[in-house]
Amino acid sequence: MRIALFVTCLADTMFPQAATATVRLLERLGHEVVFPPDQTCCGQMHINTGYPSDAVPLVRRHVRVFDPYDVIVAPSGSCVGAVRHQHATVARRAGDASLTSRAESVAARTYELSELLVDVLGVTDVGAYFPHRVTYHPTCHSLRMLRVGDRPPTLLRAVRGLDLVELPAQEQCCGFGGTFAVKNAETSTAMLADKMRHVLSTGADVCTASDASCLLHIGGGLSRLRTGVRTVHLAEILASTEHEPAVRG
Structure with a gap:
């Protein structure tokens, strides 16, 4: 195709x-x-x-x-x-x-x-390999506008080596919301704090999502707190193989 x-x-x-x-x-x-x-x-x-x-x-x-x-x-x-x-x-x-x-x-x-x-394409197992503990954040537009549902988790469960753990209160916004994070910084920061708390509670090494904007917001917060948890786009995980891993070290 x-x-x-x-x-x-x-x-x-x-x-x-x-x-x-x-x-x-x-x-x-x-x-x-x-x-x-x-x-x-x-x-x-x-x-x-x-x-x-x-x-x-x-x-x-x-x-x-x-x-x-x-x-x-x-x-x-x-x-x-x-x-x-x-x-x-x-x-x-x-x-x-x-x-x-x-x-x-x-x-x-x-x-x-x-x-x-x-x-x-009718594919759920894309032949990926990603040996990490991962939690998935269903972004607002994916969840509410596109209604992608369980498609991303289905794809993640088929990835060899990946341990998928459910994110508590996953339906809650991370607080980015485009210019919302700029115009309503205090509210956005509070929402981010809740999201990071839920991510850290899973014990995951990686938080993934299908929107770079949300990963930018969540990843920035996790990095500033020096949590050691990385954010990786869904596409990177699905493209990852033994010979070309998405995350090294």
Whole structure:
């Protein structure tokens, strides 16, 4: 299958390892991954902060760039959520019927990584090896907008060497929420403290999720406290093998 990679801004600038892991994983499974070089921000930040009109050019560009592809994947629940649940609405409110139709078409072909693997490719065991104790944080957009459900845990349970431990109160937000963490720093920090307490209670070596933004928030807190717990994107774990491990040492 030929699959277009929607890399997302945060992965491109701060978590490139999640993007390269997505490519490595899908190529290992026998698929061709292409990277449309003209892609930019999907506009989620603009929409969520109340500037939908500023997002219209970004939606138009996203549709133009990805419309030629039958399948699109992103290692981000929040960005896929924006494409699937916001793009067509933004175009409709702008009065652009053609863009609305095309945005709906692109949205129907866009998947978060675990959705693509389980629902489209029919794979639950990707041949990964990751000998660590891991807990999984279901990010808000993955949990509530995309409803990925048990797809990520199902994939993690099939990873050889991995000990998956359930995260207490896993449905609670980590406190990032994009600009929420900036505009409501004290509340965000309190929510992060709760999330870190639950992560540490599991005794896990690694906390994983499908959104780099949440991992950035949680990982920053865990690092500042010198807990020794690392955050690793789901794609990195699924791409990890004996010969090319995601976490060394």
